[in-house]
Amino acid sequence: MNDLLRFIDSSPSPFHAVDSLCRRLADAGYVRLAENAPWQLAPGGKYFVTRNGSALAAFRVPRTDFAGFLISAAHSDVPTFRIKERPEMEGPDGYIRLNTEGYGGMLCAPWLDRPLTVAGRALVRTGSAIETRLVYVDRDLLMIPNVAIHMNRSANDGYKYDRKCDMVPLMGLGESKGAFLAAVAQAANCAEDDILGYDLVLVPRQKGLVWGASEEFVSSPRLDDLQCAYGCFQGFLAASDSGSLPVFALLDNEEVGSLTKQGADGTFLSDVVERICAATGRDRSCAVANSFLVSADNAHAVHPNHPEYADLTNRPVMNGGVVIKHGVRYATDGAAQAVFVALCRRAGVPVQHYANRSDMAGGSTLGNISNAHVSLNTVDIGLAQLAMHSCFETAGAKDTDYLVRAMTAYYSASLREENGTFTLA
Numbered sequence: 001m002n003d004l005l006r007f008i009d010s011s012p013s014p015f016h017a018v019d020s021l022c023r024r025l026a027d028a029g030y031v032r033l034a035e036n037a038p039w040q041l042a043p044g045g046k047y048f049v050t051r052n053g054s055a056l057a058a059f060r061v062p063r064t065d066f067a068g069f070l071i072s073a074a075h076s077d078v079p080t081f082r083i084k085e086r087p088e089m090e091g092p093d094g095y096i097r098l099n100t101e102g103y104g105g106m107l108c109a110p111w112l113d114r115p116l117t118v119a120g121r122a123l124v125r126t127g128s129a130i131e132t133r134l135v136y137v138d139r140d141l142l143m144i145p146n147v148a149i150h151m152n153r154s155a156n157d158g159y160k161y162d163r164k165c166d167m168v169p170l171m172g173l174g175e176s177k178g179a180f181l182a183a184v185a186q187a188a189n190c191a192e193d194d195i196l197g198y199d200l201v202l203v204p205r206q207k208g209l210v211w212g213a214s215e216e217f218v219s220s221p222r223l224d225d226l227q228c229a230y231g232c233f234q235g236f237l238a239a240s241d242s243g244s245l246p247v248f249a250l251l252d253n254e255e256v257g258s259l260t261k262q263g264a265d266g267t268f269l270s271d272v273v274e275r276i277c278a279a280t281g282r283d284r285s286c287a288v289a290n291s292f293l294v295s296a297d298n299a300h301a302v303h304p305n306h307p308e309y310a311d312l313t314n315r316p317v318m319n320g321g322v323v324i325k326h327g328v329r330y331a332t333d334g335a336a337q338a339v340f341v342a343l344c345r346r347a348g349v350p351v352q353h354y355a356n357r358s359d360m361a362g363g364s365t366l367g368n369i370s371n372a373h374v375s376l377n378t379v380d381i382g383l384a385q386l387a388m389h390s391c392f393e394t395a396g397a398k399d400t401d402y403l404v405r406a407m408t409a410y411y412s413a414s415l416r417e418e419n420g421t422f423t424l425a
């Protein structure tokens with residue numbers, strides 16, 4: 001569990017999450033490939049490639065001919081607030097605030113009254129080049145203060161948050177003018193004038209922790225979806241060689257519809273599949289027809305104070321095992337479910353099921369979107385959590401390990417399909 005929290009803590013932005021995993025891959029002997037150079041892949045080789053610094057694909061080439069791909073995909077981004085250009089706003093009354101734009105469908109209230117900072121990347125001029133530098137301003141820099149109850153007596157009767165007014169972070173008083181760019185430049189180790197562009201978001205400073213009378217729970221920023229990313233990644237690393245080619249993917253921009261070059265609606269995953277096939281002499285169509293995707297994104301646990309929001313019969317609980325997600329906006333079907341359940345049984349991992357209450361729309365995820373580019377049997381799964389899209393979420397302390405075990409079994413398998421019959425070796 002501490003390693004999950006270490007990973008999340010070291011991943012305050014999608015760029016940091018990808019960087020954290022690249023370090024772990026390099027330590028494990030994986031070789032970095034470049035998208036703008038030819039790929040020479042050796043049997044038994046271990047590789048990874050990134051796009052935009054915020055999406056990642058890692059894979060291993062089996063020593064023997066492989067039937068197809070066993071892929072998992074999770075997302076690197078979270079709902080937050082982006083820092084706009086020229087963000088500093090002076091006033092009213094001597095305050096210095098930052099101009100932001102909402103990113104994704106966040107719960108607003110949890111962002112109030114807690115220390116915040118910024119993280120992401122800066123594009124820095126270095127001589128004739130423009131270099132990408134990770135930025136994490138490692139201090140309590142910002143706060144979004146609530147309005148006192150005395151000034152808004154109806155605050156507890158349901159409140160409509162106005163993002164351009166209620167959600168504006170406070171940075172300082174008059175003497176702090178110019179401090180934002182100075183802090184970013186210091187974190188990027190450059191002069192302010194050399195910052196030619198940036199992608200920065202608000203980040204809560206609160207670190208993750210394990211809690212509860214019997215330490216049942218883990219709470220942290222970014223559990224959706226870094227808990228799934230971590231579980232899939234650890235399973236990918238731990239798996240033994242099989243007759244299928246394992247791919248771990250981490251994609252960006254899921255929270256805003258995935259339609260970017262580094263998102264599930266871009267070509268990244270499809271390009272990786274294409275290039276592996278080309279480099280190994282495999283026919284892409286045949287390989288994809290023997291492939292499988294686990295789309296991993298957290299699921300809603302039954303809420304202790306609002307059990308009525310859960311479906312009548314599909315009611316996931318924390319520490320109850322991996323959740324299979326069903327519904328019209330998910331990719332899961334009976335066939336994909338059957339394959340995944342068989343693998344979980346093999347791993348001794350309990351399985352639960354999630355469906356939206358029949359009068360609620362629920363969320364979606366990258367499984368369906370990714371299928372528009374690489375079409376294969378797909379199961380949507382996740383781990384049960386509370387307070388999804390809060391900036392401090394809660395999940396079960398035991399479930400990460402269940403996911404690691406399930407994904408280890410998944411990536412160690414060989415899958416073949418013939419006329420609706422699935423063979424798992």
Ligand code: CO
Pocket residue numbers: 075224225254297298
């Ligand atoms: Co998610």
